[in-house]
Amino acid sequence: MMNSFEAMEDSQTSEWMTQLESAPVSRSEMNILVMDYLITEGYRDAADSFMKEAGVESSIDLDTMSERIKIREAMNEGKVDQVTEMINDFDPELLDMKPMLYFHIQQQKLIEFIRANKMEEALTFAQRELAPHGEEHPEILPELERCMALFAFPHPESSPFGDLMKPSHKHLVAGELNAAILESQNEQTTTKLHSIMRILLWAQDQLTQNKVSFPKMDDISSGVISNTL
Amino acid sequence: MSEDRISRLYPHVQESLLPRAWSSKDRWQFIKLSRGNLRVHYNGQGKNHKDAASVRATHPIPAACGIYYFEVKIISKGKNGYMGIGLADAKVNMNRLPGWENNSYGYHGDDGNSFCSSGNGKKYGPTFTTGDVIGCCVNMIDNSVFYTKNGMNLGTAFQNVPQNLYPTVGLQSPGEIADANFGDRPFMFDIEGYMLEWRTKLREQIDTHVPSRPQDSELDLTLKKLVFSYLIHHGYCGAAESFAKTTSLYFFEDIPSIQNRQAVQRLVMQGLISEAVAQVQQLYPNLLSEKPELLFKLQIRNFIEMIATLGGASQTHPYSIARLMNGKEQDEDKMDVDHKSDDTSESTDQQPNRRALEQLLLFGRDLASQNIQNEELKKQLKDAFSLLAYRDPRQSQMGYLMEPGQREQLCADLNSAMLESHGLPRQPPLELAISQTKNCVVKMLESGMGSGAYTGLEKQVKCSLKPQQ
Numbered sequence: 001m002m003n004s005f006e007a008m009e010d011s012q013t014s015e016w017m018t019q020l021e022s023a024p025v026s027r028s029e030m031n032i033l034v035m036d037y038l039i040t041e042g043y044r045d046a047a048d049s050f051m052k053e054a055g056v057e058s059s060i061d062l063d064t065m066s067e068r069i070k071i072r073e074a075m076n077e078g079k080v081d082q083v084t085e086m087i088n089d090f091d092p093e094l095l096d097m098k099p100m101l102y103f104h105i106q107q108q109k110l111i112e113f114i115r116a117n118k119m120e121e122a123l124t125f126a127q128r129e130l131a132p133h134g135e136e137h138p139e140i141l142p143e144l145e146r147c148m149a150l151f152a153f154p155h156p157e158s159s160p161f162g163d164l165m166k167p168s169h170k171h172l173v174a175g176e177l178n179a180a181i182l183e184s185q186n187e188q189t190t191t192k193l194h195s196i197m198r199i200l201l202w203a204q205d206q207l208t209q210n211k212v213s214f215p216k217m218d219d220i221s222s223g224v225i226s227n228t229l
Numbered sequence: 230m231s232e233d234r235i236s237r238l239y240p241h242v243q244e245s246l247l248p249r250a251w252s253s254k255d256r257w258q259f260i261k262l263s264r265g266n267l268r269v270h271y272n273g274q275g276k277n278h279k280d281a282a283s284v285r286a287t288h289p290i291p292a293a294c295g296i297y298y299f300e301v302k303i304i305s306k307g308k309n310g311y312m313g314i315g316l317a318d319a320k321v322n323m324n325r326l327p328g329w330e331n332n333s334y335g336y337h338g339d340d341g342n343s344f345c346s347s348g349n350g351k352k353y354g355p356t357f358t359t360g361d362v363i364g365c366c367v368n369m370i371d372n373s374v375f376y377t378k379n380g381m382n383l384g385t386a387f388q389n390v391p392q393n394l395y396p397t398v399g400l401q402s403p404g405e406i407a408d409a410n411f412g413d414r415p416f417m418f419d420i421e422g423y424m425l426e427w428r429t430k431l432r433e434q435i436d437t438h439v440p441s442r443p444q445d446s447e448l449d450l451t452l453k454k455l456v457f458s459y460l461i462h463h464g465y466c467g468a469a470e471s472f473a474k475t476t477s478l479y480f481f482e483d484i485p486s487i488q489n490r491q492a493v494q495r496l497v498m499q500g501l502i503s504e505a506v507a508q509v510q511q512l513y514p515n516l517l518s519e520k521p522e523l524l525f526k527l528q529i530r531n532f533i534e535m536i537a538t539l540g541g542a543s544q545t546h547p548y549s550i551a552r553l554m555n556g557k558e559q560d561e562d563k564m565d566v567d568h569k570s571d572d573t574s575e576s577t578d579q580q581p582n583r584r585a586l587e588q589l590l591l592f593g594r595d596l597a598s599q600n601i602q603n604e605e606l607k608k609q610l611k612d613a614f615s616l617l618a619y620r621d622p623r624q625s626q627m628g629y630l631m632e633p634g635q636r637e638q639l640c641a642d643l644n645s646a647m648l649e650s651h652g653l654p655r656q657p658p659l660e661l662a663i664s665q666t667k668n669c670v671v672k673m674l675e676s677g678m679g680s681g682a683y684t685g686l687e688k689q690v691k692c693s694l695k696p697q698q
Contacts, residue, residue: 020664021656024692027637030459030660033690037456038468043475049467050460175449192689193452193659195436196666199684201445202438203669212676217665220445221454223658225665 016215017225031056037191042178044069068181075174080109094184101180103133103140104173107147111164114150123151231413238412239294241674241682241694248286248299248396249411256284257323260400267409271307271400283323283399286411292369292392293674293696295682296427298420299396300364300410303338303357307404312338314363316374316394326399334387335399336363336376343386354383364418367394369679370427380417392677431683453478455659462648462657464491482651490647497640502531509643513650523646525606528596530639533613535589536622537631663690671696
């Protein structure tokens with residue numbers, strides 16, 4: 001990585017830091033962004049408390065959020081049958097429109113069978129449900145193959161495909177599901193904070209690529225600027 | 230109206246930096262200007278190319294425009310219609326048509342050719358003549374130029390054009406007249422549509438950008454941490470607790486401590502400064518002694534709050550205060566005050582208010598006697614004192630000091646100090662990250678990177694992205 005700090009003036013850095021700390025965004029605007037995040041990501045209780053504590057309005061009715069939240073929470077816990085039932089009550093066409101999402105949900109069911117060591121049931125399920133789906137939608141085949149490979153290992157969690165067994169995989173599918181529901185309701189699928197952070201990552205890379213020197217925020221979650229003189 | 234159009238086209242540029250007319254100084258002698266320097270006439274003999282005459286606009290095109298566009302209407306093709314429309318840098322000789330010189334670019338009406346730093350043209354588009362409107366668009370995201378004729382895009386004319394080019398028009402035969410539109414009036418070409426296409430392209434580029442460092446791809450986790458630390462910083466305990474439960478994040482400051490910080494901040498926001506200071510001394514015994522300037526600011530604020538609570542005109546009448554400050558005899562003062570209050574009906578309220586007034590003055594004198602070096606703080610103290618000079622301090626010039634909103638900054642400073650003593654950042658990383666985003670986009674614009682104009686940041690969060698030139 002280019003380190004052109006030797007060339008940068010001390011005064012430029014301190015001016016940058018002063019601007020950084022002088023809060024161009026008001027508290028009320030910040031709170032709107034955070035509220036938008038909590039709602040879009042489905043953190044119902046946090047949104048409720050935040051609304052009271054910060055005095056922010058919610059942009060959508062928190063009750064219509066409930067179904068989406070329940071579905072998301074069930075998915076986070078890997079309760080696939082419950083999830084499928086709820087989705088079909090909520091929006092029967094949703095899974096038809098999104099074969100990849102449907103596959104991911106079914107795949108999770110398979111993973112849960114494997115986790116519970118119900119190998120026979122897992123195999124039957126794979127043959128009955130997943131294989132035909134793969135025939136109809138060939139784009140899922142590479143992922144299906146990965147998943148089936150779990151059968152080959154006595155300890156799937158420590159196999160090369162162990163990431164599928166982690167809780168984070170459930171969260172991933174839950175996120176995908178959440179976005180699909182939002183999309184089907186014509187709500188924004190990504191939070192404003194996500195958009196802003198993506199601009200940050202892109203802009204820093206663009207500047208670096210163009211060899212412009214500037215104080216870079218290497219660790220965004222801590223807000224620390226590295227490379228100060 | 231035209232100002233609105235211009236600021237919608239180029240939201241991140243100071244209007245004073247945009248080309249708005251032809252330059253009366255930066256032209257060849259055979260060019261005459263009229264109509265607010267928007268119309269050009271050819272004034273020469275027009276015998277051959279040595280009689281060519283061009284003029285540059287008043288300003289070069291700022292990269293912060295992202296995409297820039299202007300149109301020229303041919304009012305008359307004159308004798309030969311030897312007219313060129315295009316761009317030139319600051320040093321290009323104006324005794325030539327656009328495109329003939331280095332760093333000069335032109336599209337000529339007589340042959341429809343494009344000229345790129347050369348006297349030899351290339352086939353480009355149709356010829357143009359009286360009544361035609363020719364547009365020139367500079368795209369500083371992909372560094373290309375295209376022209377339009379009567380609203381139709383003729384395709385890319387030049388690529389890899391440099392920065393800081395001026396809109397330029399050149400004439401060569403008698404009777405030639407052309408009018409420019411730099412955004413004051415609607416364009417024939419749908420430039421807004423073209424800009425929208427690029428805005429969308431750029432947004433997609435940003436959304437699908439793979440960060441150069443793999444750990445930055447964990448955006449979801451980063452955001453969780455940012456939101457969490459934000460909630461804690463500002464003491465939104467309930468929200469933080471619920472959030473932590475569903476995300477399995479850990480608290481790095483315990484709840485009672487967060488609640489204490491909240492309590493102190495609430496006291497400051499209510500103007501109960503003495504109580505707030507007492508709380509802070511109890512919770513963080515060394516904090517205020519280590520930060521004398523912060524303590525002083527709190528005391529000034531306390532002073533202002535005391536003035537505010539006294540309220541009403543008669544209590545803070547300059548005459549009564551002046552007499553008190555001059556240490557007049559108490560009886561004498563009492564007599565004077567009673568005398569003055571014959572008109573008012575609040576005689577029973579006099580005694581407690583007098584005491585409050587005395588306390589106020591004692592407090593004020595104590596403040597003034599402190600040996601403060603900091604010029605900023607000295608000024609703040611002086612401003613606070615000046616409130617005493619008015620019958621109705623709230624209506625005075627310094628009255629804004631008494632507004633509740635003034636407590637916010639002090640509140641934030643105190644919160645930062647308390648957090649600092651826990652080894653936590655003075656500001657929430659979320660706020661710093663957003664500031665950094667803004668700074669980086671402005672830096673892009675300042676460095677001539679046109680794509681910085683179309684990030685869409687200003688749609689996500691209200692902020693001004695105009696670079697300081």
